[in-house]
Amino acid sequence: MSSHPEGAVDLGxxxxxxxxxxxxxxxxxxxxxxxxxxxxxxxxxxxxxSSDLDTAVRGGARHGAPVVLTVRKGRCFICRKTVSG
Known part of the structure; x- marks a missing residue:
C-alpha cells in the first residue's frame, strides 16, 4: 500500500x-x-x-538497524494498493 495526501500524487x-x-x-x-x-x-x-511485519522489517533493514512503525487504519490519508502489495 502507499499513502499520500489526497490530490498530491496521481499514480493511476x-x-x-x-x-x-x-x-x-x-x-x-x-x-x-x-x-x-x-x-x-x-x-x-x-x-x-506493508500489511505484514516481516516485510516492514526487511524494508527498514535495507538502510541500517530496522525499526517498524505501526499505522492504524484511519491515520493515513489515502491508501492505494500497489502491484507489489
Missing part, C-alpha cells in the same frame, strides 16, 4: 480499503526526523506501508 492506482494495521519499516537513524516531521516520501512519490 485505485483507492483501497487498508487493513486495520499497516507497518512502515525504516532505519533507526531516521526515527528522529520522522518524529519531527512525520513519515515523508522524500524523492519517491509515496510512503511505503
Amino acid at each position: 492506482l485505485s483507492p483501497a480499503e487498508p487493513p486495520a494495521t499497516l507497518y512502515h519499516g525504516t532505519a533507526e537513524r531516521f526515527i528522529a526526523s520522522i518524529k519531527e516531521s512525520g513519515s515523508r516520501p522524500g524523492a519517491r512519490k509515496h510512503v511505503r506501508l
Whole structure:
C-alpha cells in the first residue's frame, strides 16, 4: 500500500480499503526526523506501508538497524494498493 495526501500524487492506482494495521519499516537513524516531521516520501512519490511485519522489517533493514512503525487504519490519508502489495 502507499499513502499520500489526497490530490498530491496521481499514480493511476485505485483507492483501497487498508487493513486495520499497516507497518512502515525504516532505519533507526531516521526515527528522529520522522518524529519531527512525520513519515515523508522524500524523492519517491509515496510512503511505503506493508500489511505484514516481516516485510516492514526487511524494508527498514535495507538502510541500517530496522525499526517498524505501526499505522492504524484511519491515520493515513489515502491508501492505494500497489502491484507489489
